[in-house]
Amino acid sequence: MSIVITAFERSPDGGKGLARDTRLRWALEEVGCPYEVRLLSFQAMKEPAHLALHPFGQIPTYEEGGLVLFESGAIVLHLAEQHAGLLPAEAKARARAISWMFAALNTVEPPILELANARLLERDAPWQQARLPLVAERVRVRLRQLSASLGDGEWLDADFSAGDLLMVSVLLRLRASGLLDEFPALAAYVARGEARPAYQRAFAAQLAVATGH
Amino acid sequence: MSIVITAFERSPDGGKGLARDTRLRWALEEVGCPYEVRLLSFQAMKEPAHLALHPFGQIPTYEEGGLVLFESGAIVLHLAEQHAGLLPAEAKARARAISWMFAALNTVEPPILELANARLLERDAPWQQARLPLVAERVRVRLRQLSASLGDGEWLDADFSAGDLLMVSVLLRLRASGLLDEFPALAAYVARGEARPAYQRAFAAQLAVATGH
Incomplete structure (x- = not known):
C-alpha cells in the first residue's frame, strides 16, 4: 500500500528541518516505510482539495489506500502502531x-x-x-x-x-x-x-x- | 484494578471545570470506570513524590496497579484503548x-x-x-x-x-x-x-x- 505525505513546496525555514513533515519523514525512515511526497504551495494549502484532507490547511497529511490522516502526532502514532520500532512491546x-x-x-x-x-x-x-x-x-x-x-x-x-x-x-x-x-x-x-x-x-x-x- | 487520579486541592478556576482533571473524569465516566481522586496542594505538586509521577509537576496523573501515566491526552487515549465507548471499532x-x-x-x-x-x-x-x-x-x-x-x-x-x-x-x-x-x-x-x-x-x-x- 503506497504512502503519500504532503510537505511545503517552499518551507518557511528554508530547509532547516523544522516543518512538521520532517517528524513524519523521520518516523517513516525509523520503521522502514517508503513514501512519496506531494509538495504544496501556500495557496494550494488553503484550497478546498487540501482542506478536505486537512481541516486546518496545514502540512503534513498522510494518505495510505483509503485512509487520510492529519496532525503529525497522530500520524507518528499510527505508524508506531502498525510497525515495530517506535513503541515498546510491553x-x-x-x-x-x-x-x-x-x-x-x-x-x-x-x-x-x-x-x-x-x-x-x-x-x-x-x-x-x-x-x-x-x-x-x-x-x-x-x-x-x-x-x-x-x-x-x-x-x-x-x-x-x-x-x-x-x-x-x-x-x-x-x-x-x-x-x-x-x-x-x-x-x-x-x-x-x-x-x-x-x-x-x-x-x-x-x-x-x-x-x- | 483500582484507578487513582490526581487533581488540584484548590483549582485555580474555582470549580469551573477547566482544570485538566475534568477531561479525565469525563473520559472515566464515559467508559464507566470508578476512580478515586488524590487532591494536591500547589506545594505538593512541586515535591519529589509527585515529580516522580509527573515530570512537569502538574495534574492530572493516572495510577492503575503498577502503571503510572501523565498527560491528560495520553490518559484519555489509554482509557479509550482499554474500554469501549471513546473510539470507533473500525x-x-x-x-x-x-x-x-x-x-x-x-x-x-x-x-x-x-x-x-x-x-x-x-x-x-x-x-x-x-x-x-x-x-x-x-x-x-x-x-x-x-x-x-x-x-x-x-x-x-x-x-x-x-x-x-x-x-x-x-x-x-x-x-x-x-x-x-x-x-x-x-x-x-x-x-x-x-x-x-x-x-x-x-x-x-x-x-x-x-x-x-
Whole structure:
C-alpha cells in the first residue's frame, strides 16, 4: 500500500528541518516505510482539495489506500502502531512512551510556539523586546523540568521511542534562540536524535526539496 | 484494578471545570470506570513524590496497579484503548478520531493557551490591551476552520469520540473570552458535549471539590 505525505513546496525555514513533515519523514525512515511526497504551495494549502484532507490547511497529511490522516502526532502514532520500532512491546512501557508523545506536543511545544510567535509574528510590535524575556522564561521552566527528568539517561524512558522522536523534533525548534544550549543534557539528547541514521535520511530528504537537488 | 487520579486541592478556576482533571473524569465516566481522586496542594505538586509521577509537576496523573501515566491526552487515549465507548471499532475511523485528539491538543489548544497567558499572566503588562486583539485573531483563525469542518454535523467525525471529548474540553476554556459565541455552530457543539450525562457527572465531581460538598 503506497504512502503519500504532503510537505511545503517552499518551507518557511528554508530547509532547516523544522516543518512538521520532517517528524513524519523521520518516523517513516525509523520503521522502514517508503513514501512519496506531494509538495504544496501556500495557496494550494488553503484550497478546498487540501482542506478536505486537512481541516486546518496545514502540512503534513498522510494518505495510505483509503485512509487520510492529519496532525503529525497522530500520524507518528499510527505508524508506531502498525510497525515495530517506535513503541515498546510491553504494555506499561508502551503507555509511558505515548505519555511522552503528548508531553512533547501539549506541554513542551506550546511555550516554544509562543516564543516563535513572539520572535516572528510580533517582530515589529513595540513591546517585542520587553516581552521576549518573559516568554523565554516560560520555555525555561519546561526545559529545566525535562532536563531533570532525563537526568543522565540516553532517552526519556529506556529505549528510543516515538516520544523521543517528537520531543527531539520539538526541541530542535529552539536551537536558533540559544535556549537549548543553556541545558547541556538536553542539547546532547537532541544531538543523539539528530545522529540517528533515520533522522539523517529524513533531514536530507526535506533539504533536497529546499535546494532542488 | 483500582484507578487513582490526581487533581488540584484548590483549582485555580474555582470549580469551573477547566482544570485538566475534568477531561479525565469525563473520559472515566464515559467508559464507566470508578476512580478515586488524590487532591494536591500547589506545594505538593512541586515535591519529589509527585515529580516522580509527573515530570512537569502538574495534574492530572493516572495510577492503575503498577502503571503510572501523565498527560491528560495520553490518559484519555489509554482509557479509550482499554474500554469501549471513546473510539470507533473500525480501523480508519479510529485513526481519524485520534487525529482529532491531537488536533485539539496541538493545533487548537496552543493559541487558546496563548490567549489565556495574555489575559492572566500579562494582566499588568503595559502592552496587554494593544496585544490582546492580535492573539484573539490567532484563535479565531482556528475556530473558523474548525467550524467549517464541523459544518452542520453533530460531532467531528460521525459518532462522539475521544476527539470530541478533548476538543470540547479545549473550547470550554474560551467561554469567558466571548470568542466561542462568535461561532454559533461551535457554541452548540460545546453545549452538546456539556449535555452528555458523563460530562455532567464529571463536572459535578470536580465542583464538589471546590465547594466542599
